[in-house]
Amino acid sequence: MKRAKKKAFAEFMSQRGLKSTKQRDIILDSFLSSDRHLSIEELYLKLRSKHPNIGYATVYRTLKLFAEAGIAREMQFGDGQTRYEHVSEGEHHDHLVCTRCGHIEEFENEAIEKLQDEVAETHGFLIERHRLELYGLCATCRK
Amino acid sequence: MKRAKKKAFAEFMSQRGLKSTKQRDIILDSFLSSDRHLSIEELYLKLRSKHPNIGYATVYRTLKLFAEAGIAREMQFGDGQTRYEHVSEGEHHDHLVCTRCGHIEEFENEAIEKLQDEVAETHGFLIERHRLELYGLCATCRK
């Protein structure tokens, strides 16, 4: 699946006439092999030790590119920072967010999705996307 | 219900040893008689014509106070501004947000809430709160 995303990104880049660079390769590698919900700064700091020559602006722009290419998605969990998560073709999930340690867990629930569609229909809305987040204490922090 | 919230706020204020001021009265009145999902700036601009002596910082701090007092809640709908909505005792609702005109509609759905509890239990989470937002086109904008 890392392979698939690298390929998808390469395709997107050539379609748009954009160039392949060392920085973009490094950032993509690092993003794909990291936590699923990463802020710009977290990724930048992670990179800095091995690649002190990569600037914050490049990480910022490259993550935006990933989102445009459809291999990442911007998310807001209310901690003041935009987070980027991995996107897999045709997959959808929602989130459980620990308010103490920041841990983020993912879940899928078809029944909820179906009920959402019904709500939208009742109100005459045409749904494009949704966000469902459950905030509380994770199993570890409850103890 | 305006009465109830004013009373609740007055009680909160005296409990905390905070003072009653003209500005706070005006801001509370204006908040209670306005749209249910208002940004700081919107409320500030609404006030300015009648009360040009009320500063932005006071509106900002007073809305925070409302949230602490439990008569308002901070919300983020992704338009870059924090919005404050009215909170009624024991009431909960989620939102349909129109991505074209910004219209916000509210809904309640017990079945979804119940399923959320089940999801949380499965993952060992202790839920404190949640947010569910359905983004898309409202009935008017679909046409």
Next chain:
DNA sequence: GCCATCATGAAAGTGATATCCATTGACATT
């Protein structure tokens, strides 16, 4: 290799929110 473009990164800009501080106001006590 040439060169039109695109990419990079340090620095500056932006916009919403948050805080500072000198002054004013509320209110309990004379």
Next chain:
DNA sequence: AATGTCAATGGATATCACTTTCATGATGGC
């Protein structure tokens, strides 16, 4: 009504997370 104390106010400033600018460097089609 005057005083004293401490909270409240609002204009100005600071902060924070992006976002853009611009001079310089790299890419890749020819």
